[in-house]
Amino acid sequence: MSQQLAPYKADFLRAAISGGVLKFGSFELKSKRISPYFFNAGDFYRADLLEAIATAYAKAIIEASSAGVIDFDIVFGPAYKGIPLATAATIRLGQLDSSYLSKEYSFDRKEAKDHGEGGNIVGAPLKGKRVLIVDDVITAGTAKREAIAKIEKEGGVVAGIVVALDRQEKLPAADGDDTKPGPSALGELKKEYGIPILAILTLDDILAGVRDLGVSEDNIKKTEEYREKFKATD
């Protein structure tokens, strides 16, 4: 296990590997890139695994709040995989520190509901509130831009983003030529919106730690080659 990782991050990486959340093979991403590894947060479906990821988010959020990096009222989980993550993280925040018991949660629907309460936000109303987005992975930042637009449309103020994994990839090139160097999706979002973005783990953390956790040399090599091809310049 990598020596530099904070204990809660190392625990989280161990849970992701033992729970089969971090997979190796061939996966098409939202960005259309073909990746030899995939972090499927939908696989944190057992109580102990859900607790592990909720704990990691809550500790990252408490650490950043204590350092004055983030300040928020509502934890927001983008549909779909962000929903259980944000909900579980909100519960865990209150369990770990009672000063977080007044924090609220909210999430969006991918399609607006046209009956009952209607609309496309479920949970705490966002108007005038500082909203912290909790999501699984950042690759190209597309889903985060969509979530920011929805929150702002509801009158919320985005206070920051926390993801479980930063894949440290460059933005897809506008002309489709992915061979050119480019800035990171995370860095560009930070600059564009002036918000803090935290990641519990990065691809570098994973590659530094997985050898000790039984991942094969072949899978490590393919993932290192992918990192080389798509890594951001910053």
Ligand SMILES: O=P(O)(O)OC[C@H]1O[C@H](OP(=O)(O)OP(=O)(O)O)[C@H](O)[C@@H]1O
């Ligand atoms: O860096 P990004 O461009 O945001 O891409 C990564 C996102 O894409 C996927 O979500 P998706 O929109 O497919 O929704 P899901 O939660 O329903 O899987 C994934 O869960 C990440 O959140």
Ligand SMILES: O=C(O)c1cc(=O)[nH]c(=O)[nH]1
């Ligand atoms: O970029 C994506 O679509 C993506 C990557 C990943 O590792 N996990 C995931 O759920 N989505």
